[in-house]
Structures are given as C-alpha cells and as structure tokens.
Amino acid sequence: MSWYHIPGHHQDTVVSTRIRFARNLASLPFVSRMDAAIANELIRRVGEILAGNGFEKIDFLEASRAAAHSLVEKHYASPAFIKVSLPHALYLNEPCNLSVMLCEEDHIRLQCILPGLALYDAYEGACKIEQLLDQHFDMAFDSRLGYLTHCPTNLGTAMRASVMLFLPALSHAGYMEHLTAQLGQIGVAVRGSFGEGTRAVGYLYQFSNRTTLGVDEREILDELNEVISQIIHTERELRASFNEREREAMADRVCRAEGILKYARSLSTEEFLSLSSDVRLGAAMGIIGDVKIEHLTALLIETMPATLTLTASTPPTDDRQRDILRANAVRERLTS
Amino acid sequence: MLCEKCKKKKATFFYNENINGKIRSFHLCAECTSAMQASGELEDLSTAFSHFRSPFAVFEDGYATGTQLPFRVSQVAEGQAEHQGVCPLCGTTVTDIVATGLMGCAQCYDTFSQELAPAIRAAHGTASHTGKIPRTHRLLAERRQRLSLLKKQLAEAVSRESFEEAAVLRDEIRAMEQH
Numbered sequence: 001m002s003w004y005h006i007p008g009h010h011q012d013t014v015v016s017t018r019i020r021f022a023r024n025l026a027s028l029p030f031v032s033r034m035d036a037a038i039a040n041e042l043i044r045r046v047g048e049i050l051a052g053n054g055f056e057k058i059d060f061l062e063a064s065r066a067a068a069h070s071l072v073e074k075h076y077a078s079p080a081f082i083k084v085s086l087p088h089a090l091y092l093n094e095p096c097n098l099s100v101m102l103c104e105e106d107h108i109r110l111q112c113i114l115p116g117l118a119l120y121d122a123y124e125g126a127c128k129i130e131q132l133l134d135q136h137f138d139m140a141f142d143s144r145l146g147y148l149t150h151c152p153t154n155l156g157t158a159m160r161a162s163v164m165l166f167l168p169a170l171s172h173a174g175y176m177e178h179l180t181a182q183l184g185q186i187g188v189a190v191r192g193s194f195g196e197g198t199r200a201v202g203y204l205y206q207f208s209n210r211t212t213l214g215v216d217e218r219e220i221l222d223e224l225n226e227v228i229s230q231i232i233h234t235e236r237e238l239r240a241s242f243n244e245r246e247r248e249a250m251a252d253r254v255c256r257a258e259g260i261l262k263y264a265r266s267l268s269t270e271e272f273l274s275l276s277s278d279v280r281l282g283a284a285m286g287i288i289g290d291v292k293i294e295h296l297t298a299l300l301i302e303t304m305p306a307t308l309t310l311t312a313s314t315p316p317t318d319d320r321q322r323d324i325l326r327a328n329a330v331r332e333r334l335t336s
Numbered sequence: 337m338l339c340e341k342c343k344k345k346k347a348t349f350f351y352n353e354n355i356n357g358k359i360r361s362f363h364l365c366a367e368c369t370s371a372m373q374a375s376g377e378l379e380d381l382s383t384a385f386s387h388f389r390s391p392f393a394v395f396e397d398g399y400a401t402g403t404q405l406p407f408r409v410s411q412v413a414e415g416q417a418e419h420q421g422v423c424p425l426c427g428t429t430v431t432d433i434v435a436t437g438l439m440g441c442a443q444c445y446d447t448f449s450q451e452l453a454p455a456i457r458a459a460h461g462t463a464s465h466t467g468k469i470p471r472t473h474r475l476l477a478e479r480r481q482r483l484s485l486l487k488k489q490l491a492e493a494v495s496r497e498s499f500e501e502a503a504v505l506r507d508e509i510r511a512m513e514q515h
Contacts, residue, residue, distance in 0.1 A: 024442065029440055141442075142465075146465030
C-alpha cells in the first residue's frame with residue numbers, strides 16, 4: 001500500500017501533495033565539491049540514522065534502470081537523481097510516503113508525499129524526519145540567509161510545497177495561461193505535470209511556492225493553501241456550469257473514455273493519461289458511478305513505463321509490448 | 337589588496353564577467369573602474385541587468401538548478417578580510433560560482449558574501465530568514481540570551497547592593513563563559 005493507493009481529501013480536484021526540505025551538513029563541502037569517498041561517508045552517517053528509524057536503503061548506483069525510473073515515476077526521487085554520478089542513495093519508509101535522497105543537488109532532500117490535499121499533514125510528516133536529522137547532525141545555516149543550499153535560490157526555509165491539481169474545466173475554458181501569469185506574480189509557480197513546458201496532458205498541473213527566504217514554513221503553507229482552495233472552488237463551479245450547458249456531450253465523452261479503457265487491448269501513455277482524465281472527471285461529477293478516483297490515481301502511477309516493466313512477468317522489450325501491458329493493467333483494475 | 341590596473345590605490349570593486357564561457361575577473365579601485373567603463377573595457381553597470389529578470393534558472397521539478405550568473409560588479413567593503421578570490425575551506429573560486437551558479441560549501445556564503453549580495457538580492461529581495469532554526473543555532477541563541485539576562489541581573493543586584501546575590505550570578509556567568 002503506497003500513497004497512490006489511498007483516497008485523499010478533495011480528490012475530485014487534487015491528486016497529491018508534496019512537502020520537501022533541502023538540508024546540507026555543515027561539516028562537508030556541497031555536492032559539486034564532493035568526491036566518491038565523501039559521498040559514501042555522508043550516505044553511511046545519515047543512512048545509519050535513517051535505517052534505525054524505519055527507512056530502507058535503495059542504492060541508486062546499483063539499482064537497475066527500470067527500478068530507478070520507477071522510483072521517479074512514484075515521485076520518491078527526482079529525474080535529476082538518476083543522472084547523479086557520485087554515490088547516491090534513496091531511503092524510503094515502509095508506508096511509502098516519506099523519502100530521503102542523499103547526494104542529489106543538496107546533501108539531503110527529504111520529502112513527504114500524500115494523496116489529495118494534505119499540506120499540513122505532509123508538513124508534519126516531513127518535519128518528523130527533518131527534526132530527526134537535526135538532532136543528529138549540524139546543518140549548514142546562517143542566521144540571515146537561513147538553511148544554506150547548494151544553489152542560492154533555495155536559501156531560507158529551503159522548503160518546497162507543491163500540489164498536483166486536476167483542472168479540466170479551467171483548462172477547457174482557456175484560463176490556465178492567465179492564471180499561471182497571475183499566480184506567478186504572487187509567488188506561486190504553475191506548470192503542467194506531464195508534457196513539456198505549459199502543455200498539460202490530462203489537465204494535471206503542479207502548483208508550488210516560489211519564495212523560500214523571508215517567510216516561515218507556516219506562512220508558505222497558509223498562502224499556498226489559500227490559493228489552492230480558491231482554485232478548487234472555481235474549478236468545481238466551472239464544472240457544474242459545463243454540466244448544465246453540455247450535459248449530454250460531457251456524459252458521452254467521459255463514458256466513451258471509460259469504454260475504451262475497459263476494452264482496449266493497447267494503450268499508449270499519452271492516450272491513457274488523456275482517457276483516464278476524462279473518466280476521472282466523469283467519476284468526480286457522478287456521471288460514472290463504477291470507477292473509484294483512487295483507482296485512477298493508482299493506475300496513473302502503475303501504468304508508467306518503468307513501473308510497468310518492473311511488475312511484468314516477462315519484461316516488455318519495446319513500446320508496443322508496453323502498451324499492451326498497460327491496457328491489460330487498466331482492464332484488470334477497472335473490470336474487477 | 338591593490339588595484340590590478342594602477343597597482344597604487346586599494347581595490348574596492350570586484351568585477352566578474354562570464355560571456356559565452358569566456359571568464360574575466362578584476363580587483364579594481366574606483367577610479368580605474370570608472371575609466372574602464374568609460375573606455376568600454378568593462379560593461380557599464382547600469383545596463384548590466386537590463387535583460388536579466390533573474391540570475392538563476394527556471395524551476396525544474398520544483399527546485400531551481402544552478403546556471404550561469406551574469407556579469408556583475410560588487411563593492412568590497414573596507415576592512416573586509418581579503419580572500420584572494422578562493423574559499424579557504426573548499427577551494428572554490430568566484431569564477432567557479434559565476435560559471436555554475438552553485439556554491440562550493442557553507443563557508444562560501446561567508447567568503448564571497450560581498451560578491452553574492454547582488455545575486456541574492458535579485459533572487460530573494462532584502463529578506464532575512466524567519467523560519468525554522470537548527471538545534472545547534474537554537475542552543476547558541478538560547479545561551480546568548482541567558483548570558484545577557486544574567487549580566488543584566490548582575491548589574492541590578494550590584495546597584496541594589498545585594499552583593500551575595502551578585503556573587504552567585506557572577507560565578508554562573510563565569511562558568512558559562514568558560515564552557
């Protein structure tokens with residue numbers, strides 16, 4: 001059971017919440033100045049504490065390509081982590097909602113990820129690990145600049161809070177570009193979760209705080225929560241108005257999507273993202289009654305290329321085979 | 337450190353430039369800086385940042401990644417310990433920082449505080465940290481507060497002529513300061 005199997009608050013609109021902290025040990029050079037010996041020493045010292053507190057180590061240098069990419073797909077590690085050449089390791093807790101990357105851009109990047117809207121719970125979760133490590137290690141810190149990070153842009157709280165939102169109505173109405181620009185002015189960054197640049201496949205967007213210095217952690221959470229609450233409200237209102245005006249068209253679209261997902265024999269990643277988002281909307285609006293939103297979130301992760309490859313009894317060798325496996329996984333989940 | 341150009345006056349300006357990978361850096365006095373700007377040898381400060389909105393890269397996966405810092409001239413404060421352009425702890429030079437946008441170690445923030453000031457101001461404004469504090473710094477801050485309180489109490493006890501109380505306080509202060 002991982003974070004993506006569990007239902008979350010406001011899951012008709014919010015897929016997941018992530019709180020991340022960056023920390024560096026005061027006694028060691030930053031990652032760009034480390035050699036393999038120092039990196040291994042860091043992993044040994046910090047790893048010892050984490051291992052003694054319910055975390056399991058995943059050595060990223062030794063992990064298979066599929067395993068490493070799968071951990072990125074599940075949002076436990078960043079895409080950049082795979083490209084690190086120094087020794088680096090990921091620590092994951094058993095409920096799979098807390099992960100710690102060692103030797104990514106900073107010595108320590110810890111995060112808590114939870115389903116739905118859960119800024120304060122995710123914050124509490126991340127703080128537990130942050131405090132545990134603070135007890136054992138002297139962190140690089142300056143009273144004016146805050147926590148000292150490898151890149152000066154992350155100074156201060158060195159905290160990033162982000163929420164993945166599902167916004168089909170706002171996207172369809174063409175509001176996202178304007179919204180992105182407006183929110184940028186008040187310190188909230190918006191980008192598509194999947195796809196390059198502003199293309200948001202499946203109407204999924206990542207909203208995160210931009211400011212890390214000069215605000216305290218609670219302020220960051222409160223401001224982001226305020227913005228997200230307003231967006232959720234607007235999205236729901238827009239959906240309701242679309243439903244009133246275009247009920248039949250909407251029902252047709254989402255039910256056709258459900259039909260394809262239930263019966264297709266081959267599905268590409270992009271096709272699945274697009275169709276499952278239609279079904280998600282249908283389920284959120286009560287048009288589709290036999291699909292649970294948390295099942296769609298689970299499929300979102302489980303049908304990603306590397307994760308699919310890992311769980312297959314015979315590893316697929318090309319996209320075509322993967323597309324067939326994807327369709328199988330979807331069919332199984334939706335018709336059980 | 338003396339001005340690299342005239343070798344007579346004290347260097348109070350540190351100029352760093354990275355244009356298409358070609359890196360130049362100088363330590364200059366005020367007069368030579370103006371002269372070089374007038375002759376075009378140095379970029380004019382007033383246009384330096386006109387086409388940069390932020391010296392750091394766009395967010396990737398929620399965190400900003402280092403990128404080339406644009407050229408900048410920053411004023412070295414009088415009496416600041418001269419670092420000769422190298423961090424004493426990790427060996428990072430200013431040119432390294434300009435090339436990658438990344439610091440070498442925690443000490444770099446102190447070593448290059450003057451050079452970094454404009455870049456940090458551009459990214460964070462004049463903000464100071466108001467969030468969590470690590471345990472070691474909390475303990476230091478608490479200790480400083482306690483000492484300050486004890487000293488205040490000592491002064492009060494002395495003025496009240498409660499010399500026994502004052503002696504106790506003085507001993508406590510001494511013990512803390514020796515620790």
